[in-house]
Amino acid sequence: MACRIGELVLDCRDPELLARFWCEVLDFVVLGTEDDGSIEIGARDGFGGSQPTIFLSKSDEPDPHKPRLHIDVNATDRDQAAELERLLALGARKADIGQTGEESWHVLQDPEGNEFCLLRQRIAPVSAAGS
Template sequence: MPVRWYSVVIDCQDVVAQADWWSQVLGWPKAYEAEDEVVLIPPHAFTDAYRETPPQERGQGLVFVPVPEGKTVKNRLHLDLAPGPDDDQAAEVQRLLDMGATRADVGQGEDVSWVVLADPEGNEFCVLSARDI
């Protein structure tokens, strides 16, 4: 039987600030908070229907843990965020910039359909064009 992808762990220097920022970005509440770890999960994970979903079919959470060092090189793994089918990619990018994201150049070129940004601690992520799935 294959293993289940449970969460993505994000190393950071300020666990609470990073978790709060990503909570606002995604609209995900905190499921667990301690000095050395904060866990965010999708809002539907708090519903009865989610609890009845087989574990292998459940979505992943984000876990923020402290590390002493700052980020120094491009991420080897990043998150892709997608606006809904009726949402505007440029408006979402601006919302994230207004929240403290910065534009990032990871060699993507100018002819791509996504925008590369970095969170307040420099972790790159992409904002894709609007998607319905």
């Protein structure tokens, strides 16, 4: 009955530069690229595997008044709607950062206002990952 960190999202100007750097530092590989130049890197077992991935989100001008790193979580034992209700009951709040309403994720804030996202895809609990 929990979530797992699926990915860490880092706003950056040069995703390719940071992908090369963090791949070398962590022995990660490029898992995918987006049309806007954003890049996802991670362990060789990929998203939902042994470690969270890092999503390097292309941003021409990262907002200096906003944290450049946020957490994306994935439910491990229930669907997204049920997990959203659980998180709201624990004290999370929905956050509006300009979403269109068509996103497959929910933007939330923890009780102190730190933003995080609840993604749609379920991933295995840590103890079962890679088994």
